[in-house]
Amino acid sequence: MVLVTAVRDYITRMLSDISGMKVLILDSQTVSIISVVFSQSELLQKEVFLVETIESGAKESMTHLKAVCFLRPTSENFQHLKKVLTNPRFGEYHLYFSNILKNSQIQILGDADEHEVVQQVQEFYADFLAIDPYHFTLNLSSNHVYMLPAVYDPSSMQQICDRMVQGISTIFLALKRRPAIRYQRTSEISRRLANELARLMYEEESHLFDFRRTEMSPLLLIIDRRDDPVTPLLNQWTYQAMVHELIGIRDNTVNIKEASKLDKAQQEVVLSSEQDSFFKANMHENFGDLGMNIKKMVDEFQQKAKSNQNIQTLEDMAKFVEHYPEYRKMHGNVSKHVTMVTEMSRIVDERKLMSVSQIEQDLACNNVGQAAAFEAVTNELNNDSMVEIDRLRLVMLYALRFEKENPQQLELLVNKLASRSASYKPGLVHTLLEQAGTDKRTGDLYGNRDLLNRARNMARGLKGIENVYTQHQPLLYQTIESIVKGRLRDVDYPFIGNHFQHGRPQDVVIFIIGGSTYEEARTVALQNASNNGTRVILGGSVVLNSAKFLSDLEEIHRLGRINTFQ
Known part of the structure; x- marks a missing residue:
């Protein structure tokens, strides 16, 4: 049983076992736990009339509705529940907790339920975001x-x-x-x-x-x-990782605030492998292949749109109406992914990331000597078009790779970084080495301690790399x-x-x-x-x-x- 299925099964049981119109009451964290596995339309299909948070403290009484509460068993949530049960707004309360309850917490619920509105208390183990x-x-x-x-x-x-x-x-x-x-x-x-x-x-x-x-x-x-510490410092060139690096993903949602000419509906989009078949098929594809696959999707949509325009009979109209939800979904998907790739292309061009990323990969994958690496990083630091975060990441990757070799040259790079970056905090590169330098690490990060890893790296170098930007493992x-x-x-x-x-x-x-x-x-x-x-x-x-x-x-x-x- 995989994670998404496990959480969806819990939520489905929670909502299906209680018939009729329901209000779903969540906390600030269970909102995220549910949102990554269940869409709003799916909640409506389960007769969820309203979604509220326990912290909101809404006042309107709706005793004809049943409240389904899915909460983390925290002391704050139990304080909220005490207030809610003292003056209940709904006719019934069905309480589900994402983790193990303590006996003292069950006692709190028993004491607070003076109006006997609590119908059940259960533990549904989903205290994580799948x-x-x-x-x-x-x-x-x-x-x-x-x-x-x-x-x-x-x-x-x-x-x-x-x-x-x-x-x-x-x-x-x-x-x-x-x-x-x-x-x-x-x-x-x-x-x-x-x-x-x-x-x-x-x-x-x-x-x-x-x-x-x-x-x-x-x-x-x-x-x-x-x-x-190398992996989170690298630029990414596969779809899901690239979106998170260049724009940011939070609870499977992407907020494209800086993209131009977008209406409000397009500024926030969902990227979910469970809800989006194109994303599921392409989330791990590299940027070049992704572009070709999006073009295919656009071509398919244009063919579909052309056939829909050819409505001449009542039968044609009936077919169009039947397939209209699917057509609208396809339209939304095409628009979403084209927007995403267009925005990422703009950022890549603006920050000259292809040039930066090639040096990053050389530093991360041990394919360049110290002298050549020093020269490459120095040249990039002198490049006026580089943004500050890219300069910092390059120097950090160099510091991690050549920490024990020629420390004077590392100091030269750090000093140059400080002179080119108004926001650089002196000592930050050394803080990274103090936290994650070679003396602190267990694993063979660069594959040069172990004979088997050295042989593997040599073999990879001889075979060549299909994509220089995604060679890092x-x-x-x-x-x-x-x-x-x-x-x-x-x-x-x-x-x-x-x-x-x-x-x-x-x-x-x-x-x-x-x-x-x-x-x-x-x-x-x-x-x-x-x-x-x-x-x-x-x-x-x-x-x-x-x-x-x-x-x-x-x-x-x-x-x-x-x-x-x-």
């Missing part, structure tokens, strides 16, 4: 906290850890499996999260996770974003390959407790503290499509693009400076 069938996120608001020492802000660290425990545990409750747990040894927060999840699954709530045993337990692997690719082949080293990724695993797991959930990327989600999708007997699910605290990764880094840099001066 943005794609094999990719989920938690949308953490303070994502930078994972880079802080635990002693810096213990309460914030605990809140982040609690939310990750809640989200990951419901993945396994939804899948009805209990995993063996491994974590990245060099990451303190990975170890802490792994221990807290093990305590929940094997001790505190062990009865909930006591599912039918299988020959091979699924694997949960918890890793730290700092082990691969995230470190996650190696990690998955090691899991599938049973080569993931216990010393680097130890198991928690006595729950060891021998052989190849059929199901693997990899959670990246600090955020996943759409490039990594593509790697997982291609792995699953290969049908090699192992299914991988990817999750993260947020979905990163370079802007988000840099903003998290800037916040750590700022906090570090404050701490220095105190």
Whole structure:
């Protein structure tokens, strides 16, 4: 059972079991959980008359309607529920919670339900955003906290850890499996999260996770974003990843504010692999192939439009009316994807990203020597048409790749960056190295430590790369390959407790503290499509693009400076 299907099944059961007109009451986070898997038209088909948030505090009484509440079991939501149940607006309340309830919370509901309007209370385990069938996120608001020492802000660290425990545990409750747990040894927060999840699954709530045993337990692997800082710094050239990098995707919605000559309806569009067949077929295609596929779609639409214009008989009109919803949907899809690609083409041309990206790929894929890399980056920094974020990313990629070689030249680049960028924060490049430099990383990021990886890189170089802009493979690719082949080293990724695993797991959930990327989600999708007997699910605290990764880094840099001066 994949993630989108799991959440859709919960929502369908929730809305189908209660007959008649309904009001759906959500909180600020369950709004997102539902919106990525269910469209508004689908909610209408389930007789949902109105959607409200529990925080809105609406006053109008509608006792003829039934309220279906889908909420996270937070203390804030229970405070809202107490007020709602003290003075109920609806005739019935059906309460569904996205996670495990505490006995004290059930007691609060019992005490507050003086009017006996609560008809049922259930736990439906969907405390995560299933943005794609094999990719989920938690949308953490303070994502930078994972880079802080635990002693810096213990309460914030605990809140982040609690939310990750809640989200990951419901993945396994939804899948009805209990995993063996491994974590990245060099990451303190990975170890802490792994221990807290093990305590929940094997001790505190062990009865909930006591599912039918299988020959091979699924694997949960918890890793730290700092082990691969390169992937979120790169420009992307496949559809979904490129949209997120250049425009931004939030809960499968894209806001194209800067695109010219757009009406308001076109400024916000949905990109969902479940609701859009063209996007599903092309989300992992590179930009060149995408352009050709969009042209085919436009040609098909024009043929359809031409045939619709040829209405001469009542029978022709009847056929047109019958197929009109499909025609309108096709029209909307064509318009949406043409707009998206047009806007991205404009940004690529404006920022000269093809030139920038070629140097990025050379730096990321170890295909260039230090002297040549220094010259290439220096030339780009001198280019007046470059925008500041592209200059910063290039210097950071150079710093990560050549951290131990000729530090004087790195300082020259950093100084040039500072002189060309009005907003550059001095020391930010060094903050990146402090957080994610070679001494802090577990994996073989550049494939130059391990003989097998060096041979693989040499073979790739000899065979040539079909597309120079998409030659990079995230470190996650190696990690998955090691899991599938049973080569993931216990010393680097130890198991928690006595729950060891021998052989190849059929199901693997990899959670990246600090955020996943759409490039990594593509790697997982291609792995699953290969049908090699192992299914991988990817999750993260947020979905990163370079802007988000840099903003998290800037916040750590700022906090570090404050701490220095105190």
